[in-house]
Amino acid sequence: MEVPLYQNYVHDHLRRTSLSSSTSYFSHHFSGSELFRDRSLLSAYSLWSNRRKLRNSFCWVKCSSLEQGLRPRLKPKPSKVDRDVRKGTPSKETRITKSSVRICCHIEKLVLCNKFRDALEMFEILELEGGYDVGNSTFDALIIACIGLKSIRGAKRLCAYMIDNGIEPDQYIMNRILLMHVRCGMMIDASKLFDEMPERNAVSWNTIISGYVDSGNYKEAFRLFIMMWEEYPGCSPRTFATVIRASAGLELIFPGKQLHSCAVKAGVGQDIFVSCALIDMYSKCGGLEDAHCVFDEMPDKTIVGWNSIIAGYALHGHSEEALNLYFQMRDSGVKIDHFTFSIIIRICSRLASVTRAKQAHASLVRNGFGLDVVANTALVDFYSKWGKVDDARHIFDRMSCKNLISWNALIAGYGNHGRGEEAIEIFERMLREGMVPNHVTFLAVLSACSISGLFERGWEIFQSMTRDHKIKLRAMHYTCMIELLGREGLLDEAYALIRKAPFQPTANMWAALLRACRVHENLELGKYAAEKLYGMEPEKLRNYIVLLNIYKSSGKLKEAADVVRTLKRKGLSMLPACSWIEVKHQPHAFLSGDKHHPEIEKVVEKVDELMLEISKLGYVPEQNILLPDVDHEEKIQIYHSEKLAIAYGLINTLKQTPLQIVQGHRVCGDCHSVIKLIAMITKREIVVRDASRFHHFRDGRCSCGDYW
DNA sequence: TTAGGGTTAG
Structure with missing residues (x-):
């Protein structure tokens, strides 16, 4: 079978660097640092032996039978009879009644309807009376409610309930509890819980790593990934998709490339989720070409893949290319989502493309995303x-x-x-x-x-x-x-x-x-x-x-x-400034002193006419233009790019339309005065978005308060 | 026999 070119590159990279190699980013990055010392401490064996030191920090382990030198376990579950005697409640047969089943079912139904607060209120009945037989499905529902509300208090209540009632969670519920801590932002507790877990599986590892990535603790995420890679043979596409995000977060392409290599080695290099994470990582780390290669090789181009590559191009300022990709995506029959809208609206904002943004707004409503918080x-x-x-x-x-x-x-x-x-x-x-x-x-x-x-x-x-x-x-x-x-x-x-x-x-x-x-x-x-x-x-x-x-x-x-x-x-010279305006769906860019625009003569004539008019109002060009003795100086002084763009807008747009000018440099003092006067005499609204802020010229005033 | 993963807005 022919191996695609890009895979060759990855395999080659894999040969040269791998996680276990001493020259790898990880070894290099963590050796000789505090992290390296931590890493040696946190080997599997140390973790196990350090458990004693940590046990007092987490409430469940406090109740565990560690003191007896046994394998760490949660508090032994008292028998139902013991519980009934302790609570002074009737015997077991009467307690595990229809009411218990009814409350649990009710909680689960409330969670299914996203009524998380109500579910936690209902949980209070179980808390107050105790002794009910609560199953995994109810705990799971309560965990979903706590995650939905990001309720730290709810999470603590749930843990306290389980401890008080001697409930010994199985691996599934233990992982869910870990996830609850992670999603509620309780990373210190989550970390302790993870350290103390009697048994950990791939889900536990992925959960804690994703917690560190989400909380921005990327180095910790990497460290745990290395531990997992070394001691647990269960790195799945999920693991890679998560830890690649850490590389994107750190904006470091080298560990990202290594992870890519590892993913290929593990046979998951073309997994949809891994590919999307890689596209995002490469584009955020400045490797847009690599991102595009990954995208091209995606066997099934999902909406997330398209969104990631479009966002990548937009991030690097290639707005036109991003829009072209968006049109390709639409033509390929992929249904756009609210992520797409958010990206497109941002691109329109960059391009000052009012028409396209309005179309996107209309499309947003038409496609049923009118209530989406991000797009709005x-x-x-x-x-x-x-x-x-x-x-x-x-x-x-x-x-x-x-x-x-x-x-x-x-x-x-x-x-x-x-x-x-x-x-x-x-x-x-x-x-x-x-x-x-x-x-x-x-x-x-x-x-x-x-x-x-x-x-x-x-x-x-x-x-x-x-x-x-x-x-x-x-x-x-x-x-x-x-x-x-x-x-x-x-x-x-x-x-x-x-x-x-x-x-x-x-x-x-x-x-x-x-x-x-x-x-x-x-x-x-x-x-x-x-x-x-x-x-x-x-x-x-x-x-x-x-x-x-x-x-x-x-x-x-x-x-x-x-x-x-x-x-x-030093060979430093002034690059000609650039301003642009969108007229009839087309952006028109003007460089300072540039005469290449097809209508430049008409535009320059308009600028001259405007300058004459404002000079009648007493405007005197700033003589002491603070510019060095470099080429284009004369042209820059006469035809600043923003003046050309404004003149073009005045010739080609209707009077009631505000002029929206975008420019990559700062509006200079002289131009500022000129635009203010032009806005006044033409009675036009002019918005200039420059490198530092917005200038909204209206009725002879500017929103920036004449300070630049 | 469940669970854990990728993209967006200031």
Whole structure:
């Protein structure tokens, strides 16, 4: 049989590296580290012998017969007569009655109807009275209820009940209990339980490994996988599918390739689940070509496989290719699902493709996914980014189920369009409704405060983060606060905040201070921040330009000339900026100074006409354009790409349509003033999405508060 | 004789 080319590659890789090889990622990664020491401790034998040390930590084992030197077991089950005597209840025949059967059946039925809370309430009857004969199916139903509600309290109640009633779970129920701990996020308890299990099978291993992957503890997942690989001959496709996700989580392609090799060796390289996990892993680790090879070789291309490869292309910014794959998928007769919609809406958001997003929205409703939380959250995000925050709010209000990400998307939507008060209002409503905010929520709220200049509220919220919400402050939060202080002109306070940060200041923090220094003309502090930035990111052109301008403005021409020389020596030059706009379902891209667009003459004429009109209103082009002496400078100054895109939009769209421009760089100060004036004289709504934020120009104002 | 696996949104 002919072996496909890709399989050759994998086999070759397998020969060169394998899990047992001393050069493998795992050995390399874990040797000489704490993990290696842990690994030696956690060999099968040690685990067994360490059980004594661990036994006091888990309630069941506390009751086990370890002290008697026996094989670890759970608390011996008392006889029914003993139980009846202890509880002071009637004899066994009267206790195992119809009522027992009725309650258990009722619990199971409630769980079947997803009425988890009711099932746990019904369980209270069993807890209060005790002595009932509860079977595995009822325990299983209660476990499903606890998992469904992610109820830690429920999980603990269930375990306590089993211990109090001397129930000795079999392997099946033991695995289910392990799963309950994992899914309720009780990983410490789950780990102890796993260590103490009298017997473990493949399900136990897969369950605990998936728990570590889900909780983001990828190294622990790898360590357990190695243990399993070495001591348990039951690595199934499920195991590989799970542990490959750990590689994707760590964004490390090398262990991912090794796992791929191991999967091939184990004969499960083309399993559907393994293939999907591999596509996802390769694309998240930057190996899009490998991802596509795996996809091509999938014997049966499932919807998950298609979604994974489309998401992979989208992740790497190949939006057009991703859309083409989506059309291929539809043509191949695969039925799209809510995952597909979420991915497609995100691609539309990237491309600013309003038409396609609207089609996707309509299709979403038509296909019966109108209530899906993820797809609707993607829509909230899309409409917010498009500048239609009220439409986003409308979708949000109609969502029957909202999660943290939905709230965060709406808060960011209001914040990014200069509606800081409404962002705070939503944030406060979210807290009132019992939703627990995370670091992203605070990023959205602080950014909203910064953009809208809500200094006091922003500062108050920043302080409440650690005090009331126990959220660790990250560099991004500090950056927001530096911007907020900078806007108020409190430059010394902003600098003090950088110094006070409990970590090394990041380039973004210095850049935020530098921006504030430029706006408020504090040359001294600005120079200091620029030098810091220059030292941290020596290859970033932007920083050279900033430093050059600082020297130029302070009259230090010799230093300025040195910077230009360094720039030329390093071969760094300004790449022409690119902006694009979608008109009649087609994206139109414009490069700064580029004259290749078929309608460029008409567009340039329109730009000139607009510039003339705004100059009559008193607009004077910024003379001190802060750019180095590089090629294209003249063209860049005259025809900035965003001006060309706007002019094209004005010529080719109806007056009531808002212009949606996307660009990969930051809007410069001069362009910002120009767009604001164009929006005013043409009475058009213009949304510009640049590298840092959204600018919503309407009625001669911009949502960013004229700060860039 | 059950159970454990892959893709999405901020």
